[in-house]
Amino acid sequence: MARQWESVIGLEVHLQLKTGTKVWCGCSADYDNSPTNTHTCPICLGHPGALPKLNKKVVECAVKAALALNCKINNVSGFDRKNYFYPDTPKNYQITQFEKPYCEKGFLDVKLNSGREFTVGITRIQIEEDAGKSIHAGSESLINFNRASMPLLEIISEPDLRSSEEAYEYLNLLKSTIKYTGISDVSMELGSLRCDANISVMEKGSKVFGTRVEVKNLNSFKAVARAIDYEIGRQIEAIENGGTIDQETRLWDDDAQVTRIMRSKEDAMDYRYFAEPDLPKLVIKDEEIERVKGLMPESKSAKLKRFIETYALPEYDANILTDEIELADYFERVVKVTDNAKLSSNWIMTEVLRELKESGRSIEESKINSEDLGKIINLIQKEIISSKIAKELFTIKLNDDRDPEVIVKEEGMIQVVDLGEIEGIVDQVLNENPKMVEDFKNSDEGRKPRVLKGLIGQVMKLSKGKANPKIVTELMESKLK
Numbered sequence: 001m002a003r004q005w006e007s008v009i010g011l012e013v014h015l016q017l018k019t020g021t022k023v024w025c026g027c028s029a030d031y032d033n034s035p036t037n038t039h040t041c042p043i044c045l046g047h048p049g050a051l052p053k054l055n056k057k058v059v060e061c062a063v064k065a066a067l068a069l070n071c072k073i074n075n076v077s078g079f080d081r082k083n084y085f086y087p088d089t090p091k092n093y094q095i096t097q098f099e100k101p102y103c104e105k106g107f108l109d110v111k112l113n114s115g116r117e118f119t120v121g122i123t124r125i126q127i128e129e130d131a132g133k134s135i136h137a138g139s140e141s142l143i144n145f146n147r148a149s150m151p152l153l154e155i156i157s158e159p160d161l162r163s164s165e166e167a168y169e170y171l172n173l174l175k176s177t178i179k180y181t182g183i184s185d186v187s188m189e190l191g192s193l194r195c196d197a198n199i200s201v202m203e204k205g206s207k208v209f210g211t212r213v214e215v216k217n218l219n220s221f222k223a224v225a226r227a228i229d230y231e232i233g234r235q236i237e238a239i240e241n242g243g244t245i246d247q248e249t250r251l252w253d254d255d256a257q258v259t260r261i262m263r264s265k266e267d268a269m270d271y272r273y274f275a276e277p278d279l280p281k282l283v284i285k286d287e288e289i290e291r292v293k294g295l296m297p298e299s300k301s302a303k304l305k306r307f308i309e310t311y312a313l314p315e316y317d318a319n320i321l322t323d324e325i326e327l328a329d330y331f332e333r334v335v336k337v338t339d340n341a342k343l344s345s346n347w348i349m350t351e352v353l354r355e356l357k358e359s360g361r362s363i364e365e366s367k368i369n370s371e372d373l374g375k376i377i378n379l380i381q382k383e384i385i386s387s388k389i390a391k392e393l394f395t396i397k398l399n400d401d402r403d404p405e406v407i408v409k410e411e412g413m414i415q416v417v418d419l420g421e422i423e424g425i426v427d428q429v430l431n432e433n434p435k436m437v438e439d440f441k442n443s444d445e446g447r448k449p450r451v452l453k454g455l456i457g458q459v460m461k462l463s464k465g466k467a468n469p470k471i472v473t474e475l476m477e478s479k480l481k
């Protein structure tokens, strides 16, 4: 019998915090479009004698993350130096939390698409600083220190994940949970979220984990999943062929879809951690934790509950709408305009989400803002246009700057409610389709609605979808009697 394998995965996630200024100095953290090396000072450049001072906003963000991830916050923790030489680290050490992190022992409950639920433990979260950026251009290497000493949180999970699917869903949940707190953009594209994976395999049922391999250079959640699958396959194959797994760090090559060795255990650095002498202990009092609790924005689960209760939405709708905070906000803005939660939800879950999927845009980049969607829905509610025309209007609006109400007027999309005008079209259809009329009269009650629908369809077609369907149906029914 073939040997059965089980994989063990733990993830380390780095988040860049939105704190206005850097972690130890007053340099602006908003450096994205700034010239290189302009957001720097003696502190973040590590000049001798320059002393770091902890940014209070960083602590507030860190506490928010701890609360969102159900962690136990340590009232007293400290900072340590992780010593290593790398050109983008001006001090030749990174200030991090090694001995004791500010919080630990948290968890996230993850639900898979299949409905299966599992819990992922959060071992610890530590506050630390980012490095600068090396830019390799031909034979030259340049360094930009704008990112040096940007505040980071490192979130380390327990090795509780057993597959790439579990890792993928955990990352998605972690991302949306953090996004709800507003402390980070959590964008892998922008570099404000980074992830490394620790992967090992063991025989099914074993209690002893195999040797783990760390995989870096993962630039999307999909890449994380693919790298995990690749590593599991590589490690099983190596062991089944009589080999062993070395504890090493590997890099994911997204073009070749393989991992390659970066450094072996022998090359592993000895960081010689020691307590940071330039910073006092980090003290987070219970009052401070209570204060931050009061600042926490509504959580995802609270919002879900509120959407079901306040808007009388089905759980299915509420789940989709609260998946991302931006979508939840968009929904609430649309409802403010329409005062009709279910109709607004229907439009967002069908037309809006389909359009976003097709265009690859996020809700914030949507071509139809909440105000415009609200206006389109109101045109249906006021019976100025039919739902069918509203979908056409939605499509036109994607590439049209005019107001939806103006488009409807200028493109002649307004619904026909004039009784005489509709009656004329109904009569025309009845005259031109004697066979269908005959069919209707000879049909039993079971078949009649189908024939009626066919005749109404003809009227709608002739009116180019503009005849009011309610009036058409009433007229058609009374004329056929």
Ligand SMILES: [Zn+2]
Pocket: 022, 025, 026, 027, 039, 040, 041, 042, 043, 044, 045
């Ligand atoms: Zn600075």
